[in-house]
Every structure is written in C-alpha cells, then in structure tokens.
Amino acid sequence: MTFRIALLASVAGVLAAQTGDPLAKGLAHFYNLEYDQAEAEFRREIRDKPAEPGPHNRLAQAIQFRELYRNGALESELVSGSNSFLRRPKVEATPEIEKQFFDAIEKAMSLAQARLDKNPNDTEALYSLGAAYGLRGNWNFLVRKAWRDALRDGxxxxxxxxxxxxxxxxxxxxxxxxxxxxxxVGSLPLLYKMIGFLVGFRGDKDEGIRTLQGVAEKGNRNRVDAQVFLLALYRRENRWKDAGPLLDRLIANYPRNHLFRFELAQMHSALGNKEQALAAIREVERLKSSGAPGYAKLPEGKILYQKATIQFWYRDYQESLQNFRRIEQNVDDLDLNMGVLTLMRIGQIHDVLNQREQAVAAYRRAIAFAPEAEAAKESRRYLSSPYRRESS
Structure with missing residues (x-):
C-alpha cells in the first residue's frame, strides 16, 4: 500500500457524493473491500487523465488487492502473524489477471519515466515510479514467490x-x-541482509514503525495506508493496546470493511477479553442478518471461523469443534488458506481430546485440501507427533 491518496473516509464519502469524482469514489470502494467497483472508478480516472501515472498505479493496486482478498491473504492471521516474511502462502492469479496488473504497472512506469526524462527532480514522477516498483515487488513476493525480485523492487x-x-x-x-x-529488512535474517542490492540498508523494525506512525499522523495521500500497515505490525509485535485507537478510527471511517471488525475481535481475544471478542463477532452476525452493506453477502463460514478460532484459543473445545464442523460442511466455499486451517484445527481439537483416530483423519483432509499450504505442512508433522498444548 504505497501510493493511494488516502483521504479520510468521511471526506472521501462527501467528495464522492457531491462531485462524483472517480478518485474519491474509487478510494471509498477500495477501503471498503469493494475492489470491482474500485477498479471501475480507477479505469474511469484513467480515461479522464490518460497521461498521469497515478491512476494506473491505483488500477494495479485494486487488481492486486482483489486477488489477495479472493485468496484470503488479507486476513491478519495470514499476513501479519509471527511467521517469517519469507514463508508467506502463495497467492494464485490467472494469467489474464496477471497481464492486467503488469500492463497497468508498465504504463505507470513509462509515464513517470517520460516526465523524469524531462525533469529528473519531478517529485510527483519520482513518487509514482517508486510506487510502481513497490506494487510490482508485492506481486513478485505474494504471487510469483520471487522474494529476491520483490526485495530488489522494494x-x-x-x-x-x-x-x-x-x-x-x-x-x-x-x-x-x-x-x-x-x-x-529489519525482520530478515542476517544472511539475507548481505544481498548486494540491500547493502546500505540495515533495516530497523522500531524505526520503521516510528516512520509509519509519522505518516499515519501527518501524511496526506498515505495516511490511511500507514494506519492499516501499523495495525498489521502492531498485531505482529503483540502491541494490541496501540492497535485499539487505530481500529476504532478505521471501523468508523470504513463501516463496510468487515476485516476491521474481525481484527477488533482478535485484539480483544489477545488481550484476554474473551466476552468482548465474542461480542465483536456477534455484531458482525447482526450486521449480516440485517443485510447491512458489506455484510449481507459475507459467507457465514468466515464469521464462524473467527468465532471458532477464539473458542479454540480459550480452550472451549466442544464449542469450537462444533463451529469448525459447520464450516467443514461448506469448506469448498472458502479460500484455500481458511479451509486448510479449519481442517487442521479440527485435527488439533481431536488430539487435545485424545481422539487420535479422528485427529489423523482431519490432518489428512487438510493435507489433501491444500497440499502446499503452511497449515498442510504443519498437519503432516502431526501425523507422527500429536498436537499438544501447554497447560494454561
């Protein structure tokens, strides 16, 4: 998320309503997970401003995040957990989608470079070209799993x-x-920091967070992006109390984005507030049942997954198993990552309950469901060594 004009939602909503501005409307859709609508608005912006590189970057961003969302890669447990950056699950994209993405990136790069050829100190062109490299780096890492190319572009x-x-x-x-x-870079093992193009960049996790905090408070285009990044990093660093104010702001500004409400539930869960965590999930259920925008079509399995996961970590195994079993009945409706995690959790619960035969069967289903997923690899280990949890 390296380029978008991140107007506050209230401002973006007013602009969209009053002027029909495709940029404001596109951003409002984007931050509310409505990527098809965002793409349509950014294509309209390109028609209005064909010589500007920014709209092409925004189009590429909408295409990229739609694929991340479709693959379940925006769920924070998958993108901001404690796993190494180098072990992220691969995002699948069709050749047609990949071509659309790279066409937009290449157009943004060529337009920006043309301006730089005339004026090397054109800050807007430098900014747009840098953003295009960042977006291409994201794609190289998450879709192509070419981490060297991703680091080079970044x-x-x-x-x-x-x-x-x-x-x-x-x-x-x-x-x-x-x-x-x-x-x-600060999160990478020392060996990787010795790669040639990283020479001169030692990285510093704390400094990176402080920089993002500055953007979140003083930025213009990227203020919201910085807030979302900080939310992910606070989760990764277990700094949940710092995440709370950001979540309140994001939920208020982007009410159709259910991921922020799921994150709120996870925050309460991590802080030991079980009832508040479950209350946050019940609010999502209420919004879905009332047909609220952004929630009416939210798959029930995604909501149940959040509830079952909270129950799992609080050792409410029977309730958790019941909900995971309900998800399993329609597991093919979920993305691969959530599906395989559901099956692995079923196996882990059976292991905890000393039901080894059922546990092994669930692990085998997880492996068959998504063989290359991290959860499938973890499930393979449990075939020979049962899952165990430390006493609380």
Whole structure:
C-alpha cells in the first residue's frame, strides 16, 4: 500500500457524493473491500487523465488487492502473524489477471519515466515510479514467490522515495515505503541482509514503525495506508493496546470493511477479553442478518471461523469443534488458506481430546485440501507427533 491518496473516509464519502469524482469514489470502494467497483472508478480516472501515472498505479493496486482478498491473504492471521516474511502462502492469479496488473504497472512506469526524462527532480514522477516498483515487488513476493525480485523492487522504490523526501522534506507520504522497507529488512535474517542490492540498508523494525506512525499522523495521500500497515505490525509485535485507537478510527471511517471488525475481535481475544471478542463477532452476525452493506453477502463460514478460532484459543473445545464442523460442511466455499486451517484445527481439537483416530483423519483432509499450504505442512508433522498444548 504505497501510493493511494488516502483521504479520510468521511471526506472521501462527501467528495464522492457531491462531485462524483472517480478518485474519491474509487478510494471509498477500495477501503471498503469493494475492489470491482474500485477498479471501475480507477479505469474511469484513467480515461479522464490518460497521461498521469497515478491512476494506473491505483488500477494495479485494486487488481492486486482483489486477488489477495479472493485468496484470503488479507486476513491478519495470514499476513501479519509471527511467521517469517519469507514463508508467506502463495497467492494464485490467472494469467489474464496477471497481464492486467503488469500492463497497468508498465504504463505507470513509462509515464513517470517520460516526465523524469524531462525533469529528473519531478517529485510527483519520482513518487509514482517508486510506487510502481513497490506494487510490482508485492506481486513478485505474494504471487510469483520471487522474494529476491520483490526485495530488489522494494529497495528501488525506497531509493526513489528517499529522493522525494530529499527534495521535499515535508512529504510524509513518501516515507511510507521507507518505513515498510525498514521494518521488512529489519525482520530478515542476517544472511539475507548481505544481498548486494540491500547493502546500505540495515533495516530497523522500531524505526520503521516510528516512520509509519509519522505518516499515519501527518501524511496526506498515505495516511490511511500507514494506519492499516501499523495495525498489521502492531498485531505482529503483540502491541494490541496501540492497535485499539487505530481500529476504532478505521471501523468508523470504513463501516463496510468487515476485516476491521474481525481484527477488533482478535485484539480483544489477545488481550484476554474473551466476552468482548465474542461480542465483536456477534455484531458482525447482526450486521449480516440485517443485510447491512458489506455484510449481507459475507459467507457465514468466515464469521464462524473467527468465532471458532477464539473458542479454540480459550480452550472451549466442544464449542469450537462444533463451529469448525459447520464450516467443514461448506469448506469448498472458502479460500484455500481458511479451509486448510479449519481442517487442521479440527485435527488439533481431536488430539487435545485424545481422539487420535479422528485427529489423523482431519490432518489428512487438510493435507489433501491444500497440499502446499503452511497449515498442510504443519498437519503432516502431526501425523507422527500429536498436537499438544501447554497447560494454561
């Protein structure tokens, strides 16, 4: 998330309603997980401003995040947990979608470079070119699993945005990529930091978070992006109390984004507030049953998964198993990551309940469901060594 003009939702909503501006409407759709509508608005923006690189970047971003969402890769347990950055599950995209993404990126890059050929200090062109590198790096990492290419693109984008802040020290938006890059590189094992194109970038997780905090407070285009990034990193670092105010703001500004409400439930769960966590899930259930925008078509299995997971961690095994079993009945309706995690959890609960035969059967179903997923690999280990939890 390295480029979007991140107007506050209230402002974006007013602009969209009053002016019909495709940028404002596209951003409102984007942050509310309505990626098809966002894509349509950004394509309209391209028709209105064909020579500007920014709209092409926004189109690429909408395409990218639609695929991440479709694959279940936006759920925070998958994108911001404690697993290594180098072990993220692969996102599947069709050749047609991949072509659409790269066509948009290449167009943004060519338009930005044409401006830089005329004026190397054009900060807007430097910014757009850096953003395009960042987006391409995300795709290389999450879709192609080409982590070297991803780090190379991210580093090139960071250099371009460094140049923006050299020319304009008050440009907080360009610091977003700097903060993310510092955090990611700071999280890498020492061996990877010795790669040639990373020389000179030692990385620093704490500094990266401080930079993002600055963007979240003082940024213009990337203020919301920085808030979302911080939310993910606070979760990764178990800094849930810092996440609370951000969640309140994001839920208020983007009421159709159910992921923020799921994150609220996970925050309460992590802080030991079981009843508040379940209450947050019940609110999502209420919104779905009332047909609220953004919730009416939310699959019941996604809600049950959140509830069952909370019950699992609080050792309410029978209730958790009952809900995971309900999900299993329609597991093919879920993305692969959530589906395989559901099956693995069923196996783990049976192991905890000393029901080894049922546990092994569930692990085998998890492995067959998504053989390359991390949860499938973990399930293979439980075939020979039963899952055990430490006493609370």
């Amino acid at each position: 580093t090139e984008g960071r250099k371009l945005h460094n140049r923006v802040t050299e020319l304009d020290p008050n440009n907080y938006d360009a610091r977003l990529m700097q903060g993310v890059h510092d955090y990611v």
